[in-house]
Amino acid sequence: MLNEAAPVATSAHRTREASDKMDELAAEDDASAVWGANLTFHRCLNALSGNPLLEDASERIWDRFAIAAAEHVDQAATMCAREGTGPKADNRAG
Template sequence: MISSDEERPGLHNQAELAYRRLRERLVSGHYRPGDRLTEVVLCEDLGMSRTPVREALRRLQSDGLVTSTGRGVVVSSLSEDEIRHAMQLHEALDALAAKLAATAQREGRLAPVQLTALKEAARAVEERAEAGDTAGVWRANLDFHMTLARLSGNPLLEDALDRIWARFAIISLGNISRRAELVPTRHDAIVAAIAEGDPERAAAAAAEHVHEAASRPRD
């Protein structure tokens, strides 16, 4: 009996690979909000059969990154209300991540190499901003926030922030340049509070950073 696609060895790995490749293209700005993506074109682009691509699209739809149209999918956007709701959650999660990281530092559970990684991530944002590299600022800013999430020691928090940032990435790449001057200073305040093991100050600095970013015009 000929096995179906679902029974072929390695199909799960192919679906995972398709998911990762398409997700990277989405969050890197390769696809823009409103772009229509069809299985036929994606299969050609990825050099894969339709089954793993279809499974990848299902996962991306579950992530909120694409929306089904009945004939393929379109890259999702965010309404003003959705952006506001996402920023509210982002503020709360970043504040919690900073608080947990500072607590770990105060209790001696944060390794020096972890704190160094956070400082280097903050410095990278500043360097990209000074160079006027809009896309570089975005990538460095994302790296800083995900490094902060990892330092929290809470994998559920890290996963939640990763999902939020993936949705932000699709709509925000062109806006980050207007925040270039704000980002390094606010990151420095977060890093300093964590380094000093001050959970409350770290949480406040992280919340202020996100709140101020959310308050700036997006037009």
């Protein structure tokens, strides 16, 4: 009998690491990197399901989000930097 708990524990660990990475990058105010970490996090969540159909469908959906969001995230970060708004500006004010 195979130990099915081991892959789940590994996937859960990867999911936790991806979540922690998002937190680290958010603290650094790196919107593009947060988006990439968010994508990794959601792929890890899907792997936990153990459902290959869900994983495949979700990957396609997230790939579409990634294409659309990447440009918008970069544009928003650039605008915030120019205007002095966003999390870094809030930290400087306090």
